[in-house]
Amino acid sequence: MLGLKLENLKISVITKDEEFGVSIPFENGLNIIRAENSSGKSTVINSIAYALGLDATLGPSSHSPFPNSVKYAISKNKKNKNEIGLNVIDSFIDLTLYNSANIKIQLRRYINGNNKKITVTDENGESIDYFLGSAGNIGSAKNDRGFHYWLERFIGWKMPAIPKFDGSEGHLYLECIFPLFFIEQKRGWSEIQANTPSSFQLKDIKKTAIEFCLGVTDFQKRNEVEKYKKIIAGLKIDWEKVKSSLQTLAELHNLKIEFNYDIDSNEWLDFSTLYYLSDGNQTPIGQFVTSLKRRIKDLNYSLQGWSFSAELDELINSRRITTRKLILVSERSDSLHQSMIRIDKKLKLIESDTIKYKQLRRLISVGAENGIILETENCPICNTNLKESFTAANEHNHPLTIDQNITYLEEQRKFYLGLKNKTKEELINIENEKAAISTEVHNIENKIKLYKNEEKEYLSTFGEELKSIAELNITKNEYEKIILQKEKLNKLAESISREYRNTYNSLEIAKKDLREKVSSYILNSLKEKLIGNLSDFSYQNNNINWLKISEQTYRPELDGFDIVADTSASDYIRIIWSYTLALLELGIEINEVKHGGFVVFDEPRQHETSHNSFEALLNKSAEKFKLDGQVIIATSIPSKEILPFKEKGANVIIFEDGEYMLNPIHQ
Structure with missing residues (x-):
């Protein structure tokens, strides 16, 4: 056209x-x-x-x-x-x-x-x-x-x-x-x-321009081919990164690695094997860890094991819990003591006001007129400044009489005396509980001290053997982590290889379809x-x-x-x-x-x-x-x-x- x-x-x-x-x-x-x-x-x-x-x-x-x-x-x-x-x-x-x-x-x-x-x-x-x-x-x-x-x-x-x-x-x-x-x-x-x-x-671009003019290419399929090629190129880079990571893992821990597979390998076995090197010999790292576990087990069996490790751990945990309870009870005790101080202070104030009103009532009853002051700036009950707390008096507001004030103050005294007795009773109970918990903490401390002395004697007797076991456990844990890293990289390599295989097959199909066009x-x-x-x-x-x-x-x-x-x-x-x-x-x-x-x-x-x-x-x-x-x-x-x-x-x-x-x- x-x-x-x-x-x-x-x-x-x-x-x-x-x-x-x-x-x-x-x-x-x-x-x-x-x-x-x-x-x-x-x-x-x-x-x-x-x-x-x-x-x-x-x-x-x-x-x-x-x-x-x-x-x-x-x-x-x-x-x-x-x-x-x-x-x-x-x-x-x-x-x-x-x-x-x-x-x-x-x-x-x-x-x-x-x-x-x-x-x-x-x-x-x-x-x-x-x-x-x-x-x-x-x-x-x-x-x-x-x-x-x-x-x-x-x-x-x-x-x-x-x-x-x-x-x-x-x-x-x-x-x-x-x-x-x-x-x-x-x-x-x-x-x-x-x-x-x-x-x-x-x-x-030159080839593409001719392809377009001749109408010999399905560009959608060609782009599909290019897409698969790009994915494969990325997978090859990822594969080399995994190989490099495995090599680095081996070199960091003085191990030898065998990774004999290319990305298009047909093998579906363990992708990499790490070897522990010793005296010119090499042992697969899995076998090496198994031998470490066997040595640790043999050493533990040959020792006259100290059988109170669990009890000591339990006592230390119990001390932590009991000490926390003692702190909480002590805080409650301090709070009750403060309440008692405030109640006593209130009772003294009520007693003083009651005496004043009774004296005033007596003076009035004997006909005294001079030197009697009925106004007060503070409330006799709560000691709040009346001018700040109340609105201005009017003809409809009537203050309490002297007898009414005395009666009210006596009622208040009874209330606070009851509250004081209740607080005192609770304080006695708390103090008893505090003493009991203190005794429990003291007893736990004595037991811990006893166990630790026994542990010290045990360590002085079997210290070298225990040190060997500890070092073997550290080595075992380190190599188990290495195995986990290796297995993680192996799984990643397997995933990349599988995706490569699937993408490669898709690429070949797309290329075939493109050639047919x-x-x-x-x-x-x-x-x-x-x-x-x-x-x-x-x-x-x-x-x-x-x-x-x-x-x-x-x-x-x-x-x-x-x-x-x-x-x-x-x-x-x-x-x-x-x-x-x-x-x-x-x-x-x-x-x-x-x-x-x-x-x-x-x-x-x-x-x-x-x-x-x-x-x-x-x-x-x-x-x-x-x-x-x-x-x-x-x-x-x-x-x-x-x-x-x-x-x-x-x-x-x-x-x-x-x-x-x-x-x-x-x-």
């Missing part, structure tokens, strides 16, 4: 005094643009890629692909070397084209001014601006207002996600595809796909057309019929090597012609093959390619693509060699020597 058809290219350069420009029409089949060198030929050719936002197909430079004549100052007369050019105010490119659905649009992109946008105008004159370039995750191929996003859909291509070098997935950009169709003069002839950009960090018919067709073109273009290698299309690169190879390895410079140019035109032929004939619809050759007669070969290129292009497809060739060969092709149906545009292609436009 052919994606695009070019109709017209127009370059406009505006100065203060006048406008310069050139308009190049395109037709099906062969289009030849003839002009001498340094006349603007490459400017015209580069404008096609530039108008499509495909600057990357013109080479790796980030600079504008245009000369100063369209950016700063333009000259009228090529022959006048001393002419001062006119200052360029503005310059832009208009490219008119169709897609496969025969929808016509015009693209405009500025050379001067804002060149990061492209304006798309439809047949109704409605225009929309789209941006180029990217800012972070907002790229022109990923956003619906991005030009490449629009162009992909206008062409009718769905670009796949493909692996990047960092393991993530990236977008297959149009700039990676069009170097197969667009061969510019400076770098384009160095090899097939010479100007494929590498800045996108996409893996196998490769169309041998398309590859054979590419091979046949390539051989036919090479023969037509007088390719010199006698083994041409042995040429193959590599399943690894989808490029031509002989005897297992890329064809360029044993090819002269001029023959390699023929290979580029042949391969590029073969892709265009397949795009016309096979619907699964995706092609841009046009081929651009800027100065294809490189390295003194013979006149006959070049003529064959022109003839084939004129005849083969008369009905569909476009071959655009820019050349500086003499006009007389070009004109005959006009009679063969080619669209021939000639600019004579001594003139610029960009000329003043007269209104």
Whole structure:
């Protein structure tokens, strides 16, 4: 399927005094643009890629692909070397084209001014601006207002996600595809796909671009293959980490390790074995620990064991519990003593107030009037300041009488005396409990002292044997921990190996499915057309019929090597012609093959390619693509060699020597 058809290219350069420009029409089949060198030929050719936002197909430079004549100052007369050019105010490119659905649009992109946008105008004159370039995750191929996003859909291509070098997935950009169709003069002839950009960090980008065009790959399955490859690569790293950890474990403890399995080993035994080394002999660490346990058991059996260890431990624990109880009881005792002090203080205050009120009652009963004060600032019961505690008295409030106060105070005295007796009784009980617990603690301490004295005598008698047992236990515990670490690493190794095996099987199935998706018919067709073109273009290698299309690169190879390895410079140019035109032929004939619809050759007669070969290129292009497809060739060969092709149906545009292609436009 052919994606695009070019109709017209127009370059406009505006100065203060006048406008310069050139308009190049395109037709099906062969289009030849003839002009001498340094006349603007490459400017015209580069404008096609530039108008499509495909600057990357013109080479790796980030600079504008245009000369100063369209950016700063333009000259009228090529022959006048001393002419001062006119200052360029503005310059832009208009490219008119169709897609496969025969929808016509015009693209405009500025050379001067804002060149990061492209304006798309439809047949109704409605225009929309789209941006180029990217800012972070907002790229022109990923956003619906991005030009490449629009162009992909206008062409009718769905670009796949493909692996990047960092393991993530990236977008297959149009700039990676069009170097197969667009061969510019400076770098384009160095090899097939010479100007494929590498800045996108996409893996196998040249192969992927050809796969996409030929339609021979299910990219979803290919990404699945890459996913499994990435998992396997990670598992291999994890496997080496486990091996390194086991080696480190052995070295830290002066052990020897045997780990004789690779990640794809078929063995499902214990993955690693550690050996204890002694006197030149090696013993598996498990057997070594078993021997330690046996020695500890024998030593314990031979000793006259001290049988009170459990009793001593129990007494020490009992002392801890009983001491805690004693602390709690003592705290309760202290609290009751404080309560008794507060009760006694309250009773004294009540007794004092009662005496005062009784004295006052006696004075009143004998008729005394002088020196009697009935007002008081504090309450006789709770001693609270009355002015702070009560509101102002009024006529409805009546204070207690003296007799009522005395009665109340006596009731209070009875209450606190009862509370004191109850507290005293509780205090006696607590003190008794405290004494009992103190006695219990003392008895426990005496027993502990007795046991410890016995233990000391036992240790003095059997100290060396006990020390040996303790050291053996420490060693045993240490090596048991090592065994646990080793077993943990073994389980991890087994898990990694099992996951590797499952992933590897999945990878093989995915690779098989992917191989089955490769169309041998398309590859054979590419091979046949390539051989036919090479023969037509007088390719010199006698083994041409042995040429193959590599399943690894989808490029031509002989005897297992890329064809360029044993090819002269001029023959390699023929290979580029042949391969590029073969892709265009397949795009016309096979619907699964995706092609841009046009081929651009800027100065294809490189390295003194013979006149006959070049003529064959022109003839084939004129005849083969008369009905569909476009071959655009820019050349500086003499006009007389070009004109005959006009009679063969080619669209021939000639600019004579001594003139610029960009000329003043007269209104």
